[in-house]
Structure formats: C-alpha cells, structure tokens
Amino acid sequence: MLNATIAAIRKDYASRQLLEESSAADPIDQFSRWWDEAVESQIEEVNAMTLATASVDGMPSARIVLLKSFDDAGFVFFTNYRSYKGLQLEENPRACLVFFWKELERQVRVTGLVSKVPVPVSDAYFSERPEGSRIGAWASPQSQVIPGREWLEAEFNSKASELTGSEIARPPHWGGYLVKPVIVEFWQGRPSRLHDRLEYSLGDNGAWKRERLAP
Numbered sequence: 001m002l003n004a005t006i007a008a009i010r011k012d013y014a015s016r017q018l019l020e021e022s023s024a025a026d027p028i029d030q031f032s033r034w035w036d037e038a039v040e041s042q043i044e045e046v047n048a049m050t051l052a053t054a055s056v057d058g059m060p061s062a063r064i065v066l067l068k069s070f071d072d073a074g075f076v077f078f079t080n081y082r083s084y085k086g087l088q089l090e091e092n093p094r095a096c097l098v099f100f101w102k103e104l105e106r107q108v109r110v111t112g113l114v115s116k117v118p119v120p121v122s123d124a125y126f127s128e129r130p131e132g133s134r135i136g137a138w139a140s141p142q143s144q145v146i147p148g149r150e151w152l153e154a155e156f157n158s159k160a161s162e163l164t165g166s167e168i169a170r171p172p173h174w175g176g177y178l179v180k181p182v183i184v185e186f187w188q189g190r191p192s193r194l195h196d197r198l199e200y201s202l203g204d205n206g207a208w209k210r211e212r213l214a215p
Contacts, residue, residue: 015105018188018196026208027184027200028072031108034186035070038101050098051077053088061088067099068125074180075110076117078125080142081173087143089114095179105189112181122175134168135159185213 024030038046047067054060061084069076075097080086089095097110116122126134139156146152181202188196195215200208 016188017190018186018198020198020210020212023186023198023210025210027181027186028070030186030198030200031070031184034101034104034106034108038104038106041101041103043101043103046101048099049075049077050096050100051085052096052098053085054092054094055088056091061085067097068176074112074178076121076176076178078122078174078176080137080140081116081175082144083142085143089177095177097179107187109183109185109187110179110181111183112179114177114179117176117178119175123170125176126170126174131164131168134170135163137174138163138168138171190215 024033035046045066048064049067050062051065052060052062063085065077065079065085067075068078081090093114095112095114097108097112099106099108099110101107126137129137135156139159140152183199183201185197185199190196193215197213197215198210199213200210203209
C-alpha cells in the first residue's frame with residue numbers, strides 16, 4: 001500500500017548538468033573527474049559503494065563495500081572469499097557497483113565482469129590494514145551463523161593472543177576483486193526529473209560507445 005508520507009518525500013535537483021560535449025570519451029576518465037570533485041567536496045566515506053551480486057540461479061544480493069582503487073583495468077575492493085558475496089562471485093562472476101554522492105546529486109553505476117586481483121596486490125593491501133582489522137580477517141567466518149557476540153569476541157581475543165607481536169600474514173580466504181566494467185552509467189540530477197543519464201558500453205572492438213538515456 002502507498003504510504004502518503006513517504007511518497008511525498010522528494011527533492012528537485014538543479015545544481016549541475018551532464019552534457020555530451022563536456023563529458024569524457026572514456027568512462028574511466030569521466031569517473032576520475034567526478035571522483036576528484038567528490039573528494040574535493042569532502043563527502044563522508046566517498047568510496048562507499050553498493051555491490052550487487054547474484055547466485056547462479058539469479059537470486060540477487062546487495063551490500064555496501066569500500067572502493068580501494070580504480071584505473072583503466074577496473075574497480076577494486078577487498079573481502080572474505082568465503083563470504084556470501086564471495087560465494088556468489090565464485091559461481092557467477094558478474095557484479096554491479098553503485099556510487100551515490102547525494103551532495104553532488106550524482107550517481108554512477110558500473111556493471112562488469114569480476115576476477116580476483118593478483119596475490120601480491122592482496123598481500124600488499126592487507127599489510128597496510130590496521131592490526132585489529134588483520135586479526136579480524138582471521139577471526140571472523142564472514143556470513144556464517146555464529147552462536148553470539150561473545151563467541152566472536154572470544155575468537156578475536158584468541159587470534160589476537162596468537163598473532164600479536166608477529167607479522168600477520170593475509171589469510172588465504174581473504175583478498176581483492178577487480179570489477180572490469182562493460183557498462184558505466186553516469187546520472188546527474190536535473191529539475192523536473194529530467195535527469196541527465198550518459199551510458200558508456202564496451203563494444204567487441206574494445207571501444208566505448210556513449211549514448212544518452214531517457215530519465
């Protein structure tokens with residue numbers, strides 16, 4: 001049923017525009033422009049993004065993860081390979097990322113193919129994490145049912161006693177994923193819901209095609 005109070009919530013967007021003549025021909029270049037502007041705007045947790053995955057039978061799942069790097073190859077995040085998202089990516093290596101920067105009235109949607117990053121990349125990033133986060137990666141059987149909070153804290157304390165004072169190596173079940181984009185859409189809020197939407201799609205020849213979508 002329609003909740004009138006919720007349905008009445010709306011905002012008119014009018015601060016910026018996104019036009020073909022001022023956008024980059026390559027989506028990574030365009031993302032880099034928007035990323036720099038988002039960082040300069042001091043958006044809190046600017047690297048937070050929704051990661052949507054699906055099982056092989058099509059059951060979807062989404063959650064917020066953190067972008068850790070991006071370049072021409074794609075977008076990188078790290079997680080437990082045995083987590084629910086890790087298991088879905090193992091059987092269906094496709095994903096969608098969504099960035100929503102409400103302060104700039106912008107959204108970016110990245111659809112792509114997923115693969116694990118090289119082991120040295122995962123090792124290097126893991127070594128830079130705070131000690132507590134490294135211990136937590138060993139202690140938490142992510143996405144599995146556990147007896148309670150006390151059990152989790154006991155596991156953490158046990159691992160902390162075992163690992164503190166030594167070099168904490170990366171668990172083999174933890175590492176990075178690369179999302180290699182095949183479709184990237186940039187959304188800029190505009191008045192009267194006539195939003196700007198530019199979609200870049202990757203052709204078989206490796207070239208990007210840019211098209212405007214109706215809002």
